[in-house]
Amino acid sequence: MITQNAYLRPHGIFTFSIPALASRFDDGTPYVTCPAAGICAAACYARTGTFSFSQVLAKHRRNLRRILDPEH
Numbered sequence: 001m002i003t004q005n006a007y008l009r010p011h012g013i014f015t016f017s018i019p020a021l022a023s024r025f026d027d028g029t030p031y032v033t034c035p036a037a038g039i040c041a042a043a044c045y046a047r048t049g050t051f052s053f054s055q056v057l058a059k060h061r062r063n064l065r066r067i068l069d070p071e072h
């Protein structure tokens with residue numbers, strides 16, 4: 001879930017991805033990750049290409065779920 005890259009590692013910074021905008025978890029629970037989004041959503045890079053692949057989206061949803069509910 002959490003990764004580092006060569007630039008961030010020396011600073012002790014970790015990264016992870018979550019899904020953009022809003023949708024639902026597999027159990028139907030809705031989520032909103034960009035509550036202030038507006039026109040940007042129509043051209044959002046994070047909602048296209050590999051970000052929209054089912055396995056990638058599933059992974060990002062698992063990351064989000066773990067953040068929102070660590071016990072889940």
Ligand code: SF4
Nearest residue numbers: 020034037040041044
């Ligand atoms: S461009 Fe808009 S919809 Fe896309 S991640 Fe940023 S705030 Fe969210």
